Amino acid sequence: MSEEDERNYRLIAPDIDSLKRCFSGHHLNPRLSTPALQRVVDMLWDILAPLAPSKRNNEAKLIWFRVPRGNIEDFESFENAKLYDEVETYEEYEDLWHYNYPDEYVWYSLSVVKSYNHKDGALEYFGVSIGDNTVISASVRERGFDENDYYPEDIAVKLCELIAPAVRESIRLLKSGEYNALVEKELPYQFRTGVVKRKVLWESNEEQMKFDLDGLGSDEVDRFKAVIESGANDINKIGRITDFTANAFYNACKLGYEAIGKDCKGYALPELYQKYSDGRDDGLTGLAHGLEKGEGIDPEDPKAWDEWYDNSFRCGGHPWEVVPGGNSTHMSLFVRHDGRELGYKLRAGEITQEEYDEKMKSAGYYFEITGMQRQFESVRFYLALTDAGLPVIIDGAEEFLSRFEASDYVGIVPHAYPTRYCESLFPKKYGKIISFCHAYKDEDVWFDKIEWLFLDKAELIESE
Numbered sequence: 001m002s003e004e005d006e007r008n009y010r011l012i013a014p015d016i017d018s019l020k021r022c023f024s025g026h027h028l029n030p031r032l033s034t035p036a037l038q039r040v041v042d043m044l045w046d047i048l049a050p051l052a053p054s055k056r057n058n059e060a061k062l063i064w065f066r067v068p069r070g071n072i073e074d075f076e077s078f079e080n081a082k083l084y085d086e087v088e089t090y091e092e093y094e095d096l097w098h099y100n101y102p103d104e105y106v107w108y109s110l111s112v113v114k115s116y117n118h119k120d121g122a123l124e125y126f127g128v129s130i131g132d133n134t135v136i137s138a139s140v141r142e143r144g145f146d147e148n149d150y151y152p153e154d155i156a157v158k159l160c161e162l163i164a165p166a167v168r169e170s171i172r173l174l175k176s177g178e179y180n181a182l183v184e185k186e187l188p189y190q191f192r193t194g195v196v197k198r199k200v201l202w203e204s205n206e207e208q209m210k211f212d213l214d215g216l217g218s219d220e221v222d223r224f225k226a227v228i229e230s231g232a233n234d235i236n237k238i239g240r241i242t243d244f245t246a247n248a249f250y251n252a253c254k255l256g257y258e259a260i261g262k263d264c265k266g267y268a269l270p271e272l273y274q275k276y277s278d279g280r281d282d283g284l285t286g287l288a289h290g291l292e293k294g295e296g297i298d299p300e301d302p303k304a305w306d307e308w309y310d311n312s313f314r315c316g317g318h319p320w321e322v323v324p325g326g327n328s329t330h331m332s333l334f335v336r337h338d339g340r341e342l343g344y345k346l347r348a349g350e351i352t353q354e355e356y357d358e359k360m361k362s363a364g365y366y367f368e369i370t371g372m373q374r375q376f377e378s379v380r381f382y383l384a385l386t387d388a389g390l391p392v393i394i395d396g397a398e399e400f401l402s403r404f405e406a407s408d409y410v411g412i413v414p415h416a417y418p419t420r421y422c423e424s425l426f427p428k429k430y431g432k433i434i435s436f437c438h439a440y441k442d443e444d445v446w447f448d449k450i451e452w453l454f455l456d457k458a459e460l461i462e463s464e
Contacts, residue, residue: 011162012070013106016130019159022152023133030125030139031151037138040160041126044112047167050175052459060113063174063458064183065166067108069101107187110167128160132416135159180457187455189441193425194412194452195433202406204446212403212435214375221404224379227386228397238391240338240364243302244309246270246284249335250299252367253277253322255388256333256381260323270299278321278330282314292318309337323377328420331371331378338363366391372434373420375400399434411436412450427453 048061075081075097078090087093108131115125128136135156173179202209213221231237241248250269257276258264264272270285281287283294297304308314323331339360346356367385369392371378378394385392394400402408411433413422419436426433441447 011067011166012074013067013101014070014074014076015162016067016106016108016159019155019162020130020133020135022155023135030127030137033126033138033140034153036153036157037136038126038140040157041112041114041128041136041138043164044110044128044160044167045114047164047171048112050171050460052461054111055456057113059115060111062109062111063167063170064107064109064187065163065170066105066186067163067166069104069106072097075101103188105186107191108163109191110163128156130159130163174458174460180455183458184455189439189452190415192412192414192452192455194439194450195409195426195430196412196439196446196450197406198403198408198410198435199406200446200449201410204444209406212375212406216376216379216404220379220383224383225401225404227383228401232386233393233397235366235393238366238393240362240366240391242364244335244365245302245305246297246299246308248305248365249273249333252333252385252388252390252392255384255390256322256377259380259384260377270296273322276322278318278324280318280321282308282311282319284308284319309335322381323371323374325374329373331369331374331381333381334368334370335365336368337365364391366393368393368395370395372396372399375403396432396434399432402431403434408435409433412439412452413437 045061048063051061051063054060054062072094078093081087081093081096085096087096109129111127111129113125113127114123116122117124123140125139126136127134127138170179173182198208198212202212216224227233247269250273253273253276254264254269257272262276267275270287274281274285274287279288280292281294282292284297286294286296288294297308317332317334320332320334321330322333325331342351342356342359342363345351346353351359367390369378369382369385372395379400382392382394399408409426409430411422411426413419413425413436415438417425417436419438422436423433439447439450
């Protein structure tokens, strides 16, 4: 660190945190660029000039920097703590400070993005994120939204200026060859990714085992395993339904609903489906409301089904969400048709017209169950449809079995990440990881069993 930076290096972690709180933890809609915002982004970009772009996005530069936590007096006044944090004694105030700043240094990730138009090379967008807070998101040419809306531009500028010496120090360490080793050694676990055997979690917490089995009995798990190991879950071995109807879909749903214990008595098939499904049926039943309202189709007419199924104006996957939930916690009973996949292959030149015509002779409909986080419903639906002799496959069968046998890994993700959609964080050598959680050193007895992954190393641009 230069003498000038040393003199100006007065930044402490509470400074950053108090300013970061002014910004959303999520991606902000781009605002129209201003000279002040572009100036501080250019300043940070210049500091990061020796750093190679991210391997995942060549328009972004990513680096860690650290700042001192400061002293307890720097945290916040005792009076404010009593008012806002409900502490009553100075000892509680000290505990609060140590809880928020347990280490001498606090680490932050910095990402700076500059995006250029691929035709004329002009700057179109720039942004800055510090930790999980988007501080700047600006469009150079287009207005993101109403400029009259409040945006703390002065705070964004101040924050970027404040962190500049710490960012310079990280670049200095990178140039000297010390940066990556320091990050690997000292970056707190809350920012790291790791794996732990599911069996370890089961051995330390019986509730985890119950959660993973999700109410399935050992007999059901054994039966599911036997079906999968028999090879029955093979798209090339199941049959097809050529004259498919809406009632064929509703009947499959009813089999599944009965298997998971739903009350199915007294309902017509379309009513039963509407009662327990997501409800957005793209006009299939005629019973939906709002944007999904429609006349419905003849439930016994294969032609009516084909026309509805092939309608390009349908919204997509919602009719198949037969067990509703969140984005990653619903279960779908998809109806698939070979013709679609074959059509993709024909257009891509993967098969000839003759091969397409030959395969289409045996083409038809079949079911596919997806619901990696709905073990109970997915397995019971699958067994019920299999027992009924319907052509059905279940997505992720091997992953289900690994979970039930506790032979797979659970992914440990950084605390800023939600515990879903994290598959891409983990190398293939650990298999397909389908469960994710956060780890807490002082709470989780299995913490020492975590295998931490190596961090991505920062690199200098070759010319440097």
